[in-house]
Amino acid sequence: MGRVSDGPFIEKTNEEFRSRFCDGGFPWKLEPFEDELLSSYLVRLAYSHHFNPATFYRAYFPDLKKIFFDRDIDLWLDNEALCRIADKAKILPEKLMNLSLRSYTGYLFETPSLRTKTAFIDPVAIEGTVSRRGYKFCPECLKRDGVPYFRKLWRVSFYTVCPGHRTLLTDRCPQCNTPVSIHKHARLEVFPHCYRCGFKLKDTPPRKLPDGSEGIKAIKFFTGILNRGYMKLNGGRYAYSLSVFSAVRILIRITLRLWREGKGEDMFSHDSFARIEDPGKHLSQIKKMSHFENAPVEAKYFLFSAVFRILCRYPDSLKEFIEGHRIPFYMFTKDLGEKNLPFFLWDVVKEYKSPSLNAMTPEELRSAMLVLVRRGIEPTLKNLKKYLSLSIHFGGAQVGLKTQYQRYINNMKNTKLPLLYLHHLTDNRNCCLCL
Numbered sequence: 001m002g003r004v005s006d007g008p009f010i011e012k013t014n015e016e017f018r019s020r021f022c023d024g025g026f027p028w029k030l031e032p033f034e035d036e037l038l039s040s041y042l043v044r045l046a047y048s049h050h051f052n053p054a055t056f057y058r059a060y061f062p063d064l065k066k067i068f069f070d071r072d073i074d075l076w077l078d079n080e081a082l083c084r085i086a087d088k089a090k091i092l093p094e095k096l097m098n099l100s101l102r103s104y105t106g107y108l109f110e111t112p113s114l115r116t117k118t119a120f121i122d123p124v125a126i127e128g129t130v131s132r133r134g135y136k137f138c139p140e141c142l143k144r145d146g147v148p149y150f151r152k153l154w155r156v157s158f159y160t161v162c163p164g165h166r167t168l169l170t171d172r173c174p175q176c177n178t179p180v181s182i183h184k185h186a187r188l189e190v191f192p193h194c195y196r197c198g199f200k201l202k203d204t205p206p207r208k209l210p211d212g213s214e215g216i217k218a219i220k221f222f223t224g225i226l227n228r229g230y231m232k233l234n235g236g237r238y239a240y241s242l243s244v245f246s247a248v249r250i251l252i253r254i255t256l257r258l259w260r261e262g263k264g265e266d267m268f269s270h271d272s273f274a275r276i277e278d279p280g281k282h283l284s285q286i287k288k289m290s291h292f293e294n295a296p297v298e299a300k301y302f303l304f305s306a307v308f309r310i311l312c313r314y315p316d317s318l319k320e321f322i323e324g325h326r327i328p329f330y331m332f333t334k335d336l337g338e339k340n341l342p343f344f345l346w347d348v349v350k351e352y353k354s355p356s357l358n359a360m361t362p363e364e365l366r367s368a369m370l371v372l373v374r375r376g377i378e379p380t381l382k383n384l385k386k387y388l389s390l391s392i393h394f395g396g397a398q399v400g401l402k403t404q405y406q407r408y409i410n411n412m413k414n415t416k417l418p419l420l421y422l423h424h425l426t427d428n429r430n431c432c433l434c435l
Contacts, residue, residue: 022061037151041149042073044147073392075100082100108226117293117294120156122136133179134180135171136154136180137170140162142202148191159223163219167214173194180198214305222308246336250335253335314344
């Protein structure tokens, strides 16, 4: 006799029973909540039929098990699979699609990514993998729910606080420190729970934040942009949400670079430091992350609070950030280039663009080099870019500075500048020619 599943007497080797489950609908109808996460609904659906989630997927969708077990189903259940689930559950496919993180396509990210991280979506462990991060949740929400469920917004990276309960979200079991996974189970009668120790997640001690905290304001700010689909600018203009979050990624990269160089400590000063245990430890982990989506909840809370300060009083707050930290122009255009920079970002940062070589006269370049020499700094291309934000490309960046400098000396001679000035410049060999 074949092995029996956790469900009501299903023999996995019996083709008659398997075809009955594959071809038929779900015996019990279960309506999803409007703001519920797709995987949360599917897990609740499995438990309502007295299955563990893995057995439920294999019984009803044996041909889709690669998608269910090898991918993030909140991102990668395609339209055909969603329609099949909706048909069995007797609900509209559009309602099911709204539970999926793919519904954020065009608002939060351009397209979900299978090979790399999807922008602003927290990664979670899939079947056979281990993740340092789990599903985020608010214990106060789970405690007050008549039927506990996981919200779709809880998987969005910037959503680190429940504004209604002023509670910092968590993604680990407080008892055994295991990352939360809703697909794995310890016992069927309790949802949600820690699959390792069985702890009821709704009993997690809440971490309360100050009323009117800047971090809570940041969550409301970014969530509002995502829900509306735009950010209102000065002068009656609007920035599309996808453009805003593209700018947020650029500002995060710049902010993290400042932090790694020890220049951005003031940006992470926060009114919630006293409420979060060991904030320095969480902030130090940011330096090690190649993707901020992988960072701990607490670190993302501080990070998005810092970005909120840069954008909350646009354009003044953005200008204060650039001038206060002396951000060079090229740091904004490094990833996307000038043409693809979000327009509202370009409107501000273009004021800080240094003249390129095409618009720079030989005298201007010579003066710039002398500025560095007088400061005791070697006037290399790298230093011209670092200290004066001049992106100079003359004969390629690999051309030696001595050769390049001589070319400019010859060019300046052709302009018939005063010989006394040229003599002073070329004779100061210790400063300029002997590099």
